[in-house]
Amino acid sequence: MSEFNSGNPRPNVDLSLFGSGAVPVGYAVVLGLMMFVGCGPNSGYPANPFSSFTSTSGQLQVALRSKPDQPPTRGVSTIRYTITSGSGKAVNALTLTVEPFMDAMGHGTSVIPDVSPAGDGNYDVSNVYLPMPGRWELRTTISGAENDSCANSFEVQ
Numbered sequence: 001m002s003e004f005n006s007g008n009p010r011p012n013v014d015l016s017l018f019g020s021g022a023v024p025v026g027y028a029v030v031l032g033l034m035m036f037v038g039c040g041p042n043s044g045y046p047a048n049p050f051s052s053f054t055s056t057s058g059q060l061q062v063a064l065r066s067k068p069d070q071p072p073t074r075g076v077s078t079i080r081y082t083i084t085s086g087s088g089k090a091v092n093a094l095t096l097t098v099e100p101f102m103d104a105m106g107h108g109t110s111v112i113p114d115v116s117p118a119g120d121g122n123y124d125v126s127n128v129y130l131p132m133p134g135r136w137e138l139r140t141t142i143s144g145a146e147n148d149s150c151a152n153s154f155e156v157q
């Protein structure tokens with residue numbers, strides 16, 4: 001026992017930075033950072049999309065991010081569509097309808113996702129219910145300034 005202690009004594013860590021006055025400041029900074037991340041452009045979505053593709057017409061670029069898991073896993077997910085024009089400008093004021101569909105088995109789900117615009121070309125699609133593992137497609141129609149569609153598929157574990 002003593003040989004463990006005598007050989008390599010733990011270095012003395014100077015805790016003065018975390019003295020009684022500094023701790024609340026440290027927490028405030030951490031909380032501030034968390035709030036910044038929470039309200040940032042990605043609002044809890046991963047920085048990078050799990051899928052990026054071109055719409056059926058070829059006029060729109062679509063990127064998908066998901067939470068709580070990316071890519072979406074079995075259960076209920078929220079998926080953010082980020083839609084930009086060919087020149088990379090955010091396209092707002094579109095109306096999206098999203099239908100999850102399992103092509104190999106020829107069925108969708110009984111749950112209709114809710115779509116809410118989030119600005120900067122973002123559209124948050126909540127209540128995306130994927131009840132079983134396998135390949136799921138997001139059959140999406142886009143209307144408004146652009147009338148378009150897209151269907152991206154991904155594997156659900």
Ligand SMILES: [Cu+2]
Nearest residue numbers: 102105107132
């Ligand atoms: Cu199925």
